[in-house]
Amino acid sequence: MKIYWIKAQAPRRVLALAKHLGLDAEFIESNGKMKTPEYARLNPNMKAPTMVDGDVVLWEASAIMAYLCIKAGSDMWPANNPAEQVEVLRWLSWNDQHWAKAVGDFYFEHIVKATFHIGPPDRDALPDKVPELKRFAAVLDHHLEGREFVACQRLTIADFQLAAMAHYWREAEMPLQEFRQVTRWLDRLAQIPAWADPWPR
Template sequence: MKLYYSDTLNPRKVCALARYLQSPVEFIWVELGKGEHRTPQFRAMNPNAKVPVLVDGDLALWESNAIMCHLAEKAGSDLWPQDARRIDVMRWLMWDATEFSPLASVFYFEHIIKPRFGLGEPDAAEIEKATPSFERYAKVLDAHLLGRRYLVGDALSVADFAVAIALPYAGQARLPLDNFPEIRRWHDRLSALPAWRDPFPYTTTGQPATLQAA
């Protein structure tokens, strides 16, 4: 299998999961600043011209959550449950994709992506607009996590990898999380995992690096 990635939000969760599972993938760096994701060759794998992409034989799979589920299922891992919990995991994947992460991504884009790619200063109006809705959904997540170790049941799942994806950047992105202690506690638990703390398998030259066991 080949996993095409860069060091941005959606590839981060896939790389973390692949490292956690010790999946037999070849990590292939995509240089976004040079437009490598927009070449005809890359668009043949993903017409959306986005990372990550997983190539597994004849299958070219895009969408990070689908890739995580595929890797977990292929590894025989309970991170993508085979029982009734699967519906609950799916619920949180959908909630994150439609509600939480799009709002967190505003802060990530304004404070991290813009400076990185020379796209100008953070737009205070966009941040102000996103803040109330982000806090609304953070309150939902915080309340759900009260008394829980993980999002679904008492076990780690792909839902945790998905919903927490912006949290490693909370300080730099200036996510308004001061009033949500359960989110911070939950993320501290995830941060105890080496694969979550250090997910990207690249060296300073952008080449794949040899990963340590998760």
């Protein structure tokens, strides 16, 4: 199995999961290689992550995470439980449609720009984004009351999906201090070794 990655939030989810599950894979850092014809044949979006496992080629982190769980026999993706699948899918979709958009500008300005050396954060662009972030943080905060994880009363790929950008909430100056259930959940995930340090050496 090969997993192509760059140091960004979507590959982070896949790398952390592969490490957490103890999967044997070749991790190929792809900075500067994603615009090549060879890579485009694997992933026409020319983005990361991409996974190749024999004849199976997958892109999109959520699909790759589900595949890795099936391969490892892990119920972090509940392949054999349709009701739990629906619950996980609900949160994967909520992330993509609401949460990722709400936290994404903060993540971009403070983390992406620093990682890829594309200038300082534009803090003046962020105040208008605060109401939307707080709106959806309140939804997640309420949901996490009395819960350790987002779905199925255990760690699932939904946790890794939702935490991918929010993990950096302090460095990215996301105004999440008042949402104590969210920050508690993020701090708990940070205690998982593979999530705290997912990057290949």
